[in-house]
Amino acid sequence: MNTPDRKVIIYDDNCPMCALYTAGFVRWGVLPRESRVAFTQLDRVLSPETVADRLDPFRSRHEIPLVDLAGGATLYGVDAMVYLLRQRIPLVGRLARARPLYRFFRFLYSLVSYNRRILVPTRKRAVAFDCSPAFHLNYRLAFIACALVFTSLATCAFGQSVAGYWPVDNPGVKMLLTGAIVWAVPTLLALIFMKEKKVDYLGHLATLVMVGALLLLPGIGLSALTAWHYPVIPVFSVLASTATMGWQHFRRMDHLELSQRWTTLWLLALSGTAAGFYTFWV
Template sequence: MNTLKNQTIIYDDACPMCTAYTGAFIRLGWLEKRLPFSRVSPELLQKIDVDRGRHEIPLFDPVSGQTVYGLDALFLIIGTHLPWLKPLLSNRAFRFFWKQIYWIITYNRRIIAGSRAHASGLDCAPDRNLTYRWMYILLMLALSSRLLWLTLAGSGPALAGIVPASIPLILSLLLGLIRKNDRLSWLGNWITVIFIFALGLYMLPVGLFSLVGITVFSQFMLWKRF
């Protein structure tokens, strides 16, 4: 098994997604070392581009002193372990597509996760980027609408309760838009929960129990983000 033994990936530990996929690299044996941003030493911070690292996850090699960032870092890890994928990973059209997905996720990762910075250590939260924030909101809106349409088309009368179930979600949106100073971030939080709500309805068996359960879970997620 090919393992990057020297490199250390430095991840946003306030982001559950970042924690999960970097942990998966370690468990799979694709990497040996990872380090959360909140525990990075001042000496290491001087060796990487911190501002770039807030937006593109750094993969630092202490032997060469070089750092690879973002999608290049992820593709390097994947390509090292799965060399047969290297031609695809180096394809310009393929890289362009996934670069856009990467930017959408990285600029909205705190919105997607509904997480906040740790009380101590470096906060590597990304900058606010209106373009990618709106791209994320519109993408989630399109996917949620499609999932809800497929669910309703397939179950029709059995999901008559979806209308009253959606009322608390709509009220949460309105309340957040009234009370929150950063309305765009709240809209991002809300559409994330709506997508989870729509995905749950699409995947779970249709019924009162599942509808109530998904609604309660969605409201809980919104409450945590409020």
């Protein structure tokens, strides 16, 4: 039952991000393969009688636990990650002792953890230990705010890049006003007409516009590298971004069990964006 180093990390195997970064610990050599255990296989390392003593049920849903099978204290979340990473990067341990940095990384960890089902939607499974994060309004609103700030900055940068092909005054502001239709109109309609799941919907909407903005960044870099000689670059960037956001919106409405009429409304808002682009740039 025990693993060689007597510590095991217990991860949510219904969370793709959790599975990915714990697998990264194994590949990087800071965690033996047998010390990475899914919650659905918890009985491999802990007997039912000891689970309650070794794991805090609430914390385990939001902070990945690193359990000491020899009886030492269980580490959670940032503390567990620092313990593992400092084996390869001793500087991590020293940085974690700086309280402002430690608090910032705890906030960042919680921001991702409480919103991980929004970032990467997965269906709930019938398991003995439910790892789904609890709803936390403050972290949801903070996530939405961070996503919109990033999206706004990326959109402004894309506007500046597009102006290299088709010069206009204040391109960043105009692109931001154009792109804002994609999230502002659905947000307003959801706040007015959506009877339930509106905060979840807004979280998913923030995620997909952030993904759309991320897909614009390679085009910005390529345009600069090619000295703005190939206008097909921003056109392709917009098409790729739009197609991805449309697919994500459809998929996320299915996940939320909401009507695909919301996808239709979002597509209409996207048409408004195209009209705004034509008004400002043509």
